[in-house]
Amino acid sequence: MNIGILGLPLTGKTTLFNLLTSQHKQTNSFTARKIKNIGVAKVADDRVDYLSSIYQPKKTTHATIEVIDIPGISSDIPEKEKQNVFTQIQNVDALLMIVRVFYDTLIPGTTDPLSQIESLVYEILLRDLEITENRINRLNQSKRKLTRQEEMEKQVLEKCYQYLSNDKLLISQSLTEEDSKLLSGFGLFTLKPIIVVINLDEDQLRNNQFPNQEKFNQFIKNHQMASIPICGKLEMEINELTEEERQVFLEDLGFQETGIERLSHVLYRHLGLISFFTVGKDEVRAWTIHEGTMAVKAAGKIHSDIERGFIRAEVVRFEDFKQLGSMQKLKEKGLLKVEGKDTIIEDGDIINFRFNV
Numbered sequence: 624m625n626i627g628i629l630g631l632p633l634t635g636k637t638t639l640f641n642l643l644t645s646q647h648k649q650t651n652s653f654t655a656r657k658i659k660n661i662g663v664a665k666v667a668d669d670r671v672d673y674l675s676s677i678y679q680p681k682k683t684t685h686a687t688i689e690v691i692d693i694p695g696i697s698s699d700i701p702e703k704e705k706q707n708v709f710t711q712i713q714n715v716d717a718l719l720m721i722v723r724v725f726y727d728t729l730i731p732g733t734t735d736p737l738s739q740i741e742s743l744v745y746e747i748l749l750r751d752l753e754i755t756e757n758r759i760n761r762l763n764q765s766k767r768k769l770t771r772q773e774e775m776e777k778q779v780l781e782k783c784y785q786y787l788s789n790d791k792l793l794i795s796q797s798l799t800e801e802d803s804k805l806l807s808g809f810g811l812f813t814l815k816p817i818i819v820v821i822n823l824d825e826d827q828l829r830n831n832q833f834p835n836q837e838k839f840n841q842f843i844k845n846h847q848m849a850s851i852p853i854c855g856k857l858e859m860e861i862n863e864l865t866e867e868e869r870q871v872f873l874e875d876l877g878f879q880e881t882g883i884e885r886l887s888h889v890l891y892r893h894l895g896l897i898s899f900f901t902v903g904k905d906e907v908r909a910w911t912i913h914e915g916t917m918a919v920k921a922a923g924k925i926h927s928d929i930e931r932g933f934i935r936a937e938v939v940r941f942e943d944f945k946q947l948g949s950m951q952k953l954k955e956k957g958l959l960k961v962e963g964k965d966t967i968i969e970d971g972d973i974i975n976f977r978f979n980v
């Protein structure tokens with residue numbers, strides 16, 4: 624799973640990237656026109672930390688997300704260069720758009736969140752119009768008769784083109800499974816789920832108030848996006864603190880978790896992702912799956928052999944485990960369930976797969 628960070632210049636993209644991936648890439652690098660930064664973000668989950676404290680395994684593995692950071696998108700970048708920049712995030716699973724609301728006289732650019740999100744949406748609509756138009760033209764210019772598959776492709780692309788022409792994101796269009804499949808290879812930007820990070824200053828974050836808030840929120844809702852307020856500057860400060868200091872600092876702000884932790888929850892919820900866990904002396908590990916995944920498919924996440932040779936899944940709820948403290952007690956209480964192939968896995972299930980190959 625991977626996400627691309629998209630925003631106007633100097634909105635805090637690289638700062639956010641560094642926070643997510645614990646890297647130290649140069650900020651303010653717009654003029655350098657570096658094409659991208661890539662890193663891996665650990666998905667915060669205190670359930671994994673808890674399981675690890677109980678099992679004391681050799682290795683603890685959190686879920687991870689690959690993050691791609693690109694230069695800011697602005698209207699004065701030459702079209703060709705802009706296309707290049709967009710190509711860097713064409714295959715990501717979701718877009719993390721960042722809008723800057725914090726005020727800083729030294730940093731140029733607008734602080735209106737609404738105008739920024741409108742510009743970004745406009746840009747991805749343009750990209751998708753281009754992608755669909757190019758493909759339709761190519762099909763129209765074909766010298767030979769189109770295959771049935773190509774005919775179908777043309778039809779759905781024309782439908783998409785119309786939709787985009789009316790300033791609508793493709794993600795809000797209801798598509799059949801077949802249409803989705805036909806479109807999946809084109810890297811269409813407006814088909815990707817969008818999470819918007821609102822980069823506030825400290826006071827705005829404390830008061831949960833910022834200019835143009837109502838209209839902005841309405842826009843987010845209308846376009847089926849999710850949003851989350853953070854303060855990049857504060858997050859950097861929080862990063863420097865010890866665990867204890869951090870708790871006090873966050874409490875004072877009125878939060879229980881850091882902005883980066885809150886962001887990973889919002890991301891999971893918006894993308895319909897959940898985690899299940901495997902535990903043992905060697906490794907405690909979180910695995911990411913889509914809501915509604917069957918046990919046998921979850922097994923395949925770990926290894927195709929386990930999917931192929933699936934016999935059963937022994938499942939325990941994380942909350943039950945935390946309450947009772949040991950697998951033995953769970954067994955005695957009948958809280959260890961033996962499940963078959965097509966049982967739907969729930970968020971927080973601790974699973975032991977039995978298989979035979």
Ligand SMILES: Nc1nc2c(ncn2[C@@H]2O[C@H](COP(=O)(O)OP(=O)(O)OP(=O)(O)O)[C@@H](O)[C@H]2O)c(=O)[nH]1
Nearest residue numbers: 632633634635636637638650651652653695855856
């Ligand atoms: N005051 C304040 N400054 C911030 C915040 N977040 C980032 N900055 C500053 O804004 C400037 C730009 O930050 P970057 O993270 O480089 O922004 P960017 O969007 O990656 O910039 P480009 O890649 O050049 O488009 C830096 O000087 C940051 O320190 C914030 O929350 N508050």
Ligand SMILES: [Mg+2]
Nearest residue numbers: 636637652694
């Ligand atoms: Mg940057």
